Amino acid sequence: MPKPSLNDLTAFVAVATHRSFRGAADELGTAPSTLSHAMRGLEERLGVRLLNRTTRSVAPTEAGFRLLGHLQPALAALDDALNGVASFRGKVAGTVRLNAPRLAAALLVRGVLPAMAERHPDVTVDLVAEGKLIDIVSGGFDAGVRLMGSIPRDMIAVPLGAPLRFLCVASPAYLKRAGIPKTPDDLRHHRCIGHRLPGGRLYRWEFERAGQALTIDAPAAVVLDDEDLMVEAAVRGLGIAYVLAPAAAPALKAKQLREVLSPWLQYAEGVAVYYPGHRKVPPALRAFLDVAREVGKRR
Structure with a gap:
């Protein structure tokens, strides 16, 4: 045969x-x-x-x-x-088109892009920051950056460092008015800020303590599809938000927000660069992935 x-x-x-x-x-x-x-x-x-x-x-x-x-x-x-033989042809050059939500784009700007500019100055990184989960192939992108759980299974993922923790946060004014929840079940009596996922469904809030795992359909008074807007809504006293720690960090530092339910928040999820495994990987993208791996190992 x-x-x-x-x-x-x-x-x-x-x-x-x-x-x-x-x-x-x-x-x-x-x-x-x-x-x-x-x-x-x-x-x-x-x-x-x-x-x-x-x-x-x-x-x-x-x-x-x-x-x-x-x-x-x-x-x-x-x-x-x-x-692997591309380096023998001389400097790597070209354009890498990336799609990422704003939070993931910020991680790239702080870590990967400076290292990329230093090591491969002839590579242009064209980064489009948007919350909507798209088909990167049909959208003309070389790669995307997402939470691991939202990456299609037919893609190859390169982790960008340690998993990120989720936090529940609310403004001091809201907590003074509505009280501080002691357990995830208490959220049923609070105003919550829902997170609309790219596919359309609401994100279910995940908690864990002493081996006990809970998943809550938080009652959403406001529903948003962008973590920065969710943090802003929480700062404005609209309710409790469930967001990744880096998104809430500036407002927490400024004491515009407070953490709640901290003992229950052990859940973390990794962020990764992903790309189609069945396509030829251009040298510029390969160089970007190599830098992303190195930066990810340092985080």
Whole structure:
């Protein structure tokens, strides 16, 4: 049996990841009909169906999922090997387009970007800060930065340091008026500032103490989709906010906010740079990822 070509395997990963011949064709710069023909040829050579096709969708079969799971890291490792010789061509240059929420963008500006500017001055980092979770591939971005829990499973993630703690915060005026909650259940009697996730649902507040874990659907008096605005709403006395520690740090330092329920707040979540594992990683992006890894290890 002739072995499949690298082009066919790369095409399969693109189709299986996009769940669309058109999306994969846009990425690879070819026609959907060409990819469809290539996938039929690949299935014939392997003697197994890899994709279930309907008039509206494409999805991997069980065999397709298994092959995809092996190919993604293998192709990523191949890209690493090829990009490893980039330094022998001279200075790394180019543009890296990134998408990140404002809090994550601030982490980059404070840590990764200064190191990047010093080490690779010929690389331009084009950073778009927005809260909405988007498809970075269709949006034309090389990579994104998100909380680990919101990164799609088909992406490769590079952690940006230690996980970040969540805090419950409120203004002194609000706490004087409404009282200080002693347990997460007390939140049911408070005004809370809800967090609308990119997918549309409200974030559920997570607590833990002495091995006891609780998840609360906090009663939202105000719902926002931006952590900076959530902190501002808490400062204005609109209620209790559940936010990442770096977002609340300036207001806490200025004593505009106070922490509540601290013994229950052990939950933390990591932030990571993520990028498609099935695409060739350009030297500029590879350089950025290497710097991000180094900075992350120091945090």
